[in-house]
Amino acid sequence: MCGINGIAALSMQIKISEQDVRSMLPSLHHRGPDDSGVYLDPCQRIGLGHTRLSIIDLAGGAQPMHNEDQTVWVTFNGEIFNYLELRKTLLKAGHRFHSQSDTEVIVHAYEQYGDDFVQHLNGQFAIALWDEGRRRLLLVRDRVGILPLFYTRQGERLLFASEIKALLPQLSEAPRISPVALDQIFTFWAPRSPNTMFEDIFEVSPGHMLVLEDGRLRESTYWDWRFPEQGEYHQGSDTELAEQLYDLLADATSIRLRADVPVGAYLSGGLDSSALVALIRRHSDAPLKTFSIGFEEPSLDESSFQQQMIDHLGVENSRITCSNRDIAEDFPATIFHTETAILRTAPTPMRHLSALVRASGYKVVLTGEGADEALGGYDLFKEAKIRQFWGCQPQSEWRPLLLKTLYPYLETSGSQAKAYLRKYYSIGLDNPDQPGFSHLTRWFTTAQCKVFFSQELGAKLREDAVDRLTGQLPPAFDNWHWFNRAQYLEAKTLMGDYLLCSQGDRMLMSNSVEGRFPFLDHRVIEFANRLNPRLKMRALNEKYLFKQAMKNQLPRQILERHKQPYRAPDIPAFFSAHPPAYVDDLLSEEKLNRYGYFDAKKVGFLLKKARRGSSIAYKDNMALIGVLSTQLCHYFFIEQFSRTIRETGTPHCSLT
Amino acid sequence: MKKIIRQYILENLLFTEDEQALQDSDSFLDSGIIDSTGVMEVILFIEESFDIKVNDDEMLPANLDSVNNLAVFIHRKQAVAA
Numbered sequence: 001m002c003g004i005n006g007i008a009a010l011s012m013q014i015k016i017s018e019q020d021v022r023s024m025l026p027s028l029h030h031r032g033p034d035d036s037g038v039y040l041d042p043c044q045r046i047g048l049g050h051t052r053l054s055i056i057d058l059a060g061g062a063q064p065m066h067n068e069d070q071t072v073w074v075t076f077n078g079e080i081f082n083y084l085e086l087r088k089t090l091l092k093a094g095h096r097f098h099s100q101s102d103t104e105v106i107v108h109a110y111e112q113y114g115d116d117f118v119q120h121l122n123g124q125f126a127i128a129l130w131d132e133g134r135r136r137l138l139l140v141r142d143r144v145g146i147l148p149l150f151y152t153r154q155g156e157r158l159l160f161a162s163e164i165k166a167l168l169p170q171l172s173e174a175p176r177i178s179p180v181a182l183d184q185i186f187t188f189w190a191p192r193s194p195n196t197m198f199e200d201i202f203e204v205s206p207g208h209m210l211v212l213e214d215g216r217l218r219e220s221t222y223w224d225w226r227f228p229e230q231g232e233y234h235q236g237s238d239t240e241l242a243e244q245l246y247d248l249l250a251d252a253t254s255i256r257l258r259a260d261v262p263v264g265a266y267l268s269g270g271l272d273s274s275a276l277v278a279l280i281r282r283h284s285d286a287p288l289k290t291f292s293i294g295f296e297e298p299s300l301d302e303s304s305f306q307q308q309m310i311d312h313l314g315v316e317n318s319r320i321t322c323s324n325r326d327i328a329e330d331f332p333a334t335i336f337h338t339e340t341a342i343l344r345t346a347p348t349p350m351r352h353l354s355a356l357v358r359a360s361g362y363k364v365v366l367t368g369e370g371a372d373e374a375l376g377g378y379d380l381f382k383e384a385k386i387r388q389f390w391g392c393q394p395q396s397e398w399r400p401l402l403l404k405t406l407y408p409y410l411e412t413s414g415s416q417a418k419a420y421l422r423k424y425y426s427i428g429l430d431n432p433d434q435p436g437f438s439h440l441t442r443w444f445t446t447a448q449c450k451v452f453f454s455q456e457l458g459a460k461l462r463e464d465a466v467d468r469l470t471g472q473l474p475p476a477f478d479n480w481h482w483f484n485r486a487q488y489l490e491a492k493t494l495m496g497d498y499l500l501c502s503q504g505d506r507m508l509m510s511n512s513v514e515g516r517f518p519f520l521d522h523r524v525i526e527f528a529n530r531l532n533p534r535l536k537m538r539a540l541n542e543k544y545l546f547k548q549a550m551k552n553q554l555p556r557q558i559l560e561r562h563k564q565p566y567r568a569p570d571i572p573a574f575f576s577a578h579p580p581a582y583v584d585d586l587l588s589e590e591k592l593n594r595y596g597y598f599d600a601k602k603v604g605f606l607l608k609k610a611r612r613g614s615s616i617a618y619k620d621n622m623a624l625i626g627v628l629s630t631q632l633c634h635y636f637f638i639e640q641f642s643r644t645i646r647e648t649g650t651p652h653c654s655l656t
Numbered sequence: 657m658k659k660i661i662r663q664y665i666l667e668n669l670l671f672t673e674d675e676q677a678l679q680d681s682d683s684f685l686d687s688g689i690i691d692s693t694g695v696m697e698v699i700l701f702i703e704e705s706f707d708i709k710v711n712d713d714e715m716l717p718a719n720l721d722s723v724n725n726l727a728v729f730i731h732r733k734q735a736v737a738a
Contacts, residue, residue, distance in 0.1 A: 419717045420695060423685040448688060451671065602671035609668050614700070617693040 002063070003028025003051040003509075004075040004149070005161035006128050007170065008137050009044075010215050014156045016040065020170060021047035024159075026650040027166040031077070031509045039064035039073050039130075046130050046137060048075040053512055055079070055259050055364060061101035068096050071132040072107045077162055078125030078147045079516070080105055081255040086120060110138075118209060118222050122255070122521065126162060126204070137212040143223040143522050144370070145193070145206030145496040146515075148505055152201045158212060163506075164201055164339045165637070165651045174641035175201055177634060179460040180468075182597065185341050186626055187447045187465040190497035197340040197633055206496050223522065225491050226529060227484035229476055233532040241535065242548040245527065249549065252521035253279040256366055257286075263516075264289045264362045266353065267317065268566060269305030271543065271550075271558060272368030272377070276518060278553040280366065281313050288313075291357050291365065293349050294321040300567055305558065312555050320356050322349040327573035328580050332632055336653035337510040338502040339637070341630040343446070343622040346568045350507040358511045369504060370519035373491045374528040375546040376483070376536025377563065379406050384438035384486045385537060387425060391432035400425060405540065435470040435477065438486035439493075449623040452606070454599050469493070483533035570621035574628075575610045582655045586631040595634045598627050657706075658727050664701055665723065669694060680723040695720060702726060708733040 005024040007016050018040045025036050032051030039048045050063040056079070064075045080086065083102035086109060091097070095108040102123075109117035110129055115138070118127075124146035129138040139160055141149050151160040152167055159167050168175070175198040181191040194202040204210050207223040234241055257263055257280065265280055267273050267290040280288055290310070295301045303319070310317045327348045334348045335341075357365055372378045383406055390399040400421045428440040436443065443466055450458075477485060508515045518524070528536075531545060538544040547559055569576075574583055585591065587607055592600035609615045610624055636651065644652045658680060669689050670677050684690045690698065698720055699710050708730060710719075719729040 420685070420715075423717075601673070605667045605671040614668070614697065616697055616700075617690070619694075 002053050002077040003031030003162040004077045004128055005049040005166050006047055008046045008158045008212055010158055011156045015044040016047045021049045023169045024161055024166040025049050025051055028162055030512055031162055033512050037063055048128055050075045055261055057099055057101035058260055060099035065103045067107040072110055073130045074106050075128045076103050076106055080121050080123040082122040139204050139210040141204040141206055143207045144520050145500050148501055149204045168651055169645055169649055174638045179457055183461050183465045186449045187443050188493045189343050193497055225488050227480040229479040234530050242545055246549040248524050248527055250279055250283055252518040252524050254283045256516040256518050257284050259364050261363055263364045266365055266367045267292050267306055269302035272371040274309045274554055274558045275550045276368045288315045290315050290317045291353055292319045293353050294319055296323055297569055318356055318360055320352055322352050324569055324573040324576050332655055333653050335629050335632040336636050337506045341626055341633055342502050343626045345570050345573055347503045347507050349568050350503055351510055354508045354511040354513040357513045364514045366516045369517050373495050374519055374525050375543045377543045381486055382406055382540050388432050388482055391429050394429055435473055436466055439489050448619045449626055452598050452602050452623050457597050481533050570625050571610050571615050597630055603627055658723055661723050661726050683721050685721055706730050
């Protein structure tokens with residue numbers, strides 16, 4: 001993986017300077033510590049930059065890279081896993097290659113297929129491609145959003161880069177935090193793509209292509225999650241379909257083991273990472289090294305399950321235990337890399353894990369991310385199923401009681417919990433067909449955190465975040481099965497906007513480690529999307545067909561284990577002992593008032609409660625982490641903007 | 657007693673000093689004051705502050721869902737204990 005950046009002229013009068021393109025590189029050094037390069041076209045209409053983490057064709061893969069006659073140039077972050085097959089096809093069609101790298105197939109595929117080249121790529125990518133002859137620039141991001149790509153207009157120039165911080169040296173003034181983004185973060189946990197935390201800075205959305213031609217930007221969707229509209233699901237017995245799924249997963253895993261450096265894997269002890277490690281063991285002879293996180297807090301720790309898999313498969317494992325103190329101390333660096341406010345500390349331990357990978361001499365890991373979205377694993381889907389079932393018979397006394405199987409803290413003896421259950425989970429029950437029904441409980445609970453918004457911020461918000469989202473869903477959405485609708489919302493909001501970036505790429509790349517995601521191979525997703533929902537969740541048995549596919553590879557305890565969501569300590573990480581100095585500083589009345597996003601009095605009460613150790617509610621935890629991370633974003637990217645950019649030319653992750 | 661309960665709810669669940677934000681008869685559930693874990697906070701608070709023990713079968717909105725309901729419930733518990 002790597003970092004990419006560039007600047008394009010939006011009018012004929014503008015000339016791009018090489019120095020300006022180079023000024024963006026230092027902020028991307030962590031993404032590509034092995035090498036860097038810049039290409040400037042002879043007419044200075046475009047400059048492309050690249051920082052490289054060498055993984056395939058270590059000697060010949062330098063970028064930006066060009067085609068035979070140097071009329072097509074590319075700067076590319078990611079991996080094209082089917083590059084060997086594509087290369088063969090392109091050679092047959094007469095293309096000549098000057099390297100062994102996967103990057104080069106991009107330029108030749110573009111020559112061969114035009115803008116449709118992206119349909120031929122199986123991989124994870126952020127691509128900037130310059131067609132000299134037609135004077136056009138393509139910015140493309142992979143189908144599901146594994147790799148990031150941001151852009152902004154600055155006068156008559158288009159700036160783009162793998163991370164927002166690389167855009168900052170070329171901005172004339174500090175960016176502003178967007179009220180709409182804050183509304184979305186405090187509802188969905190992240191800004192909705194293409195929004196970022198900052199006004200006028202956008203991302204290329206997953207599955208989208210942006211074309212700059214004649215000074216105009218045109219955006220198109222080349223891929224999206226799609227589901228049957230008329231019940232045209234896969235035919236076949238469960239056994240046949242489980243075999244097909246297994247074969248696809250095995251191939252998706254095999255092609256992700258292609259690399260000229262050793263490849264490791266994350267092992268959480270849950271079903272997905274265990275299945276992945278089993279697949280790797282089965283389809284590769286190379287010794288496999290796995291990496292795991294543990295926590296001090298027993299309810300969050302999964303060590304015993306990790307050990308079961310390590311023993312079962314005989315893999316080598318390295319493990320770190322992430323303490324409360326580790327999280328509190330590393331949280332600012334986490335936010336410097338997420339470049340957005342977040343509501344949970346969960347990304348921070350992932351950063352510790354990637355540091356362990358790097359320190360062990362590895363720079364590529366496979367991870368099990370995406371299985372829950374594609375194959376139907378989340379408790380949220382179960383909650384939606386129970387609420388749907390209840391919605392058919394709203395007066396039923398016992399239907400809502402099924403929710404107790406999901407949330408053990410609701411499990412009090414007798415019938416008294418009923419009244420509470422009915423209240424919390426009946427939101428939207430009068431109309432279970434409404435677009436966001438599956439997610440309303442989560443969004444509603446999260447949005448309670450907006451009580452901490454300052455009056456000024458509240459006054460700027462005109463449209464509710466949920467209405468805005470449901471107004472932008474694809475036309476076919478209403479025709480899909482409700483389970484598929486829930487999957488779509490989960491894949492587009494939480495996975496694409498939060499898990500793959502704040503908790504994924506940004507935590508991996510901050511330590512120069514590349515993640516690979518076999519469950520997010522688009523062939524797996526497309527196959528899974530045509531499975532009948534009852535094969536994803538049979539009664540309340542999640543990922544049913546996936547378990548069938550893996551049943552001969554995994555120990556029973558892992559297959560039958562109750563799903564444990566990955567969580568890290570939130571408020572306790574900061575307040576079980578005295579918090580680091582920056583917490584008191586950034587949450588002081590003075591700073592809260594000066595930055596202006598939050599009501600200092602209300603945050604004061606929340607802090608008092610957190611210090612007393614009596615903040616149990618999820619919403620208190622989310623609110624405090626959300627407030628703190630917003631303050632950190634303001635500090636790093638706005639308050640420190642002029643000082644750090646002026647003094648050093650690049651943003652810094654320092655709190656002094 | 658109501659004053660103590662009110663102050664607790666205002667500061668810890670509504671995060672405000674504004675007395676107008678809560679009427680003694682307001683339902684915590686209907687006004688979105690507590691989420692699914694919030695009821696545990698309320699129980700911990702009254703157990704610690706008023707030296708009573710809330711049994712499982714007493715975890716009912718009729719006992720816990722407004723300042724008025726809480727006050728009546730706590731009085732009754734204390735009377736039984738005395």
